[in-house]
Amino acid sequence: MKESVRNSGIDVIGDIPWGTHFCQFYKTKEDLIDILVPYFKAGLENNELCVWITSQPLEIEEAKEAMKRAVPDIDVYLKKEQIEIIPYTHGYLKEGIFDPDRVVNSWVEKINHALAKGYDGLRAVGDNRWLEKEGWNGFVDYENKVDAIIDKHHVIGLCPYYLDICNTAEIIDVVSNHQFALIKREGKWERIENSGRKRAEEVAVQAAKDWEQTFDAVPDLIAVIDGGYRIVRANRAMAAKLGKRPEECIGLTCYRAVHGTAEPPLFCPQRQLLKDGLEHAVEAQEDVLGGSFLISVSPLYDPGGKLIRSVHVAHDITEQKKVEVALKKAHGSLEERVKERTVELEEAYKALMENERRLSEAQKMAHIGNWDWEIGSNKSYWSDEMYSIFGLDLEESGLPYDEVLNYIHPEDRKYLDNVIKRALNGELYSIDYRITRADGEERVVHLQGEVIFDKKNTPVRLRGTLQDITERKETERALELSRERYRSFIHNFKGIAFQADRDLNLEYMKGNVKEITGYGEEELISEKLWRKLIVPEDLPLFLKKEREAKGSPSACDGELDYRIRCRDGEIKWVHEVYQKIPGMDGKSMTYQGAIYDITERKETEEALKKAEEARKKEIHHRIKNNLQVISSLLDLQAEKFSEKEEVKISEILEAFRESQNRVLSTSLIHEELYKGKGIDTLDFSAYLRKLAENLFQTYILGNENIHLHMDLEENAFFNMDTAVPLGIIVNELISNSLKHAFTEGKGEIQIKLYREEEENETERSRFVMTVSDNGKGISKDIELEDLDTLGLQLVSILIDQLDGNIELKRDQGTEFRITFDIVQDCLR
Secondary structure, eight states: OOSSEEEOSOTTTOEEETTOEEEEEESSHHHHHHHHHHHHHHHHHTTOEEEEEEOTTSOHHHHHHHHHHHOTTHHHHHHTTSEEEEEHHHHTEETTEEOHHHHHHHHHHHHHHHHHTTOSOEEEEEOOTTOOGGGHHHHHHHHHHHHHHHHTTTEEEEEEEEGGGOOHHHHHHHHHTSSEEEEEETTEEEEEEOOOHHHHHHHHHHHHHHHHHHHHHOOSEEEEEETTSBEEEEOHHHHHHTTSOHHHHTTOBHHHHHTOOSSOOTTOHHHHHHHHOOOEEEEEEETTTTEEEEEEEEEEEOTTSOEEEEEEEEEEOHHHHHTTTTTGGGHHHHHHHHHHHHHHHHHHHHHHHHHHHHHHHHHHHTTEEEEEEETTTTEEEEOHHHHHHHTOOOOSSBOOHHHHGGGBOHHHHHHHHHHHHHHTTTOOEEEEEEEEOTTSOEEEEEEEEEEEEOTTSOEEEEEEEEEEOHHHHHHHHHHHHHHHHHHHHHHHOOSEEEEEOTTOOEEEEEESHHHHHSSOHHHHHHTTOHHHHBOTTTHHHHHHHHHHHHHOSSOOEEEEEEEEEOTTSOEEEEEEEEEEEEOTTSSOEEEEEEEEEOHHHHHHHHHHHHHHHHHHHHHHHHHHHHHHHHHHHHHHHHHHHHTOSOOOHHHHHHHHHHHHHHHHHHHHHHHHHHHSSSSSEEEHHHHHHHHHHHHHHHHOTTOOSEEEEEEEOTTOEEEHHHHHHHHHHHHHHHHHHHHHTOTTSOEEEEEEEEEEEEETTTTEEEEEEEEEEOSSOOOTTSOGGGOOOHHHHHHHHHHHHTTOEEEEEOSSSEEEEEEEEEEGGGOO
16 A cells, blocks of 8 residues: 555655554644645645544634635535545544444445545544543554554545643553654654554564574584684584583684684684685584584675674584495485585574574664673674764774773763772672763763683673663653652651542541641541541531532532640641542542641731730720820810910911821821831831921921921831820921021021930930021020920920920020930830
8 A cells, every 4th residue: 555655745744655644743723723734735636535523622614714725715625525524523423422443434434435436545634632531542442443444545544632631651652553743842843753662672572582592402513703713602502512601602712712723723614714705614623522523604794795704503423424434325315414404504594693683683772782802902892783872983893991981971980990890800790881972972871791701710801781771861860859859748748648538538647647636547547536636616617618528519629727636635726728539430539638737827826816906905095195195285275265365366277287287296106106117116217207397398388498407316216105295396396496487488497316325224325306497596585484385385394204304595596405315125
């Protein structure tokens, strides 16, 4: 079915043959339109019957509209039924049931229908977004059957899979059932091939088993020799003749091992083969092997025609030689048997080479290389995969050990060197270390092997395997990080984790169970004690939450606070959070959650609540006292008016304004109080600024020729018993200046506040506050005690209340200097 090439319509794919079955992973309906519209457009233009089974998120009308934008005459194709766009309820289901065999048969009917109508073949798409999790395995089996049908017919099949509902295992299932997959990365579609690695690995494993069985089953002595006369492989028969195990023969020089000479003998067939590249055979008496042998040598070439190795077969002919004279007459039949034996050996050799090839391919797929290092000569043999791991070009022999160290990560060189030194003392070694390839890429490899000793127990060779394990290490690191996070969470978890069945009966409890309740985990579960621990007053709320959770038809979560009585009688507050986990069948379910000890938090909240109530009472008391001060001021003002025979309206209004300002000075106290961090202290400097600004707005509206200057100490915090009298004093003194000091309507008023001295022993600080103006001043003939205005009388009363002192200066205008002491506790 693969002979006819079709246009896929998809740029990243290009032309594909009949029998192509591939998949697409998508996240949005735009992803579907991006691939499926050009795919079907190419099918319509190439005389193919097109069937599109669609599902959410792309509805039928949306699919038709998308096709119309790419194929303006789509209605013609729809009318003549060259393209069918149908919902999954008709394409996959019958009466709401998915029957894989029925659907497979319907595809066969579609194929036959397409060919009967004169179409070249069938082009199909079937979206499985509708598929539920419990139907996944059945759908995978269905895909296997569909794949077999597509491979044998004029069909091209594309299966879209919604990426967000596929886990890793399911993605692997999908890819393994299709020839390749399309997936979008960074806005571009990419084609991901199905390497078939699993099947290749199985074939390779079986090949290795077959190779070993065939190689060792032959009774003749067989060895594979490289161009340096070194034994690469030896079967059991050969190793036994040399008094060694097969693995001990690897790396031995054949003429030293067999002939005991320093160079190959003249009759050596390997010497002749290396000269002309041809097969050779010779009879020889081999004392080391214990008799006469017919030795045949055959060359091995790589795919490029280069001689890489040779196969030596030594057939024991000792007994034939002993009776050769007696069997001269049977010489013809002997030659015939030799030929038969040679044919047999040739067939065994072919099987040996095929299995060796499969083993080599399997090692390449697993990124495993073979190496052999001769210590005395510092020469090495490397398999092809060794060069691939290091990113090097193929050479006739491997790199010497000292050159290999150049590719080892600098931090791992000393480590590897120490391991090799220990290995030379007889230790087996298996280690991981980092290498830097020739192209600069850093990889992680696993080295394992053994040391070969001579008869004097001197190490002569090291050999083993090297595997690229970079991807495995990255996976292990990610897994360990996940485990570490989980261990950290468990270590730091201070509550109780629990799970309950659908009737809210506890199935397990983990965490600080005994620390919180005094009971053991098994004790609470087996004796169903938890509901009995809840105090009676909180039990109705707990049971109500249970009923709500059971009554919910779907997943839900909730939380509540309640008290429990511990084993020792202590009452503790706990906070419980829980969620319902529906079962796969939509009926069975479990509950999961956590319980935390919040007793300390509850006690703190209660303490804060009591503190807040005390604060409210204190503020109420302060406000009541301040209102009493205001009431007293109004009484004084009323008494003043009652002493006069005649009162003008302007005087009454002025009195009201003065009273209003006095109330304002007190209200500002409360406003600033709430801005402070303490309960009954405020930033008096900030308060003075706001009070003075308000007084200026009251008295000099529209007059910008009177200016205010303030020099106030920062962070002067006074309690209300100090702040209220001082505020009224400032109010009276500034008001007095604004009303009487400036006959020409211009001038300056200045306020200063500073700490004069601080006594640590008595924990008191003396403050000075001055209010001055450069106006007409007060007559020198009038003393402060003689001033009879209500405001200044009030100032004197409030100074006495503060246990302070006031002085009047007349040098330049008028200056009132007030001194008072503050207890350190009132300061910040």
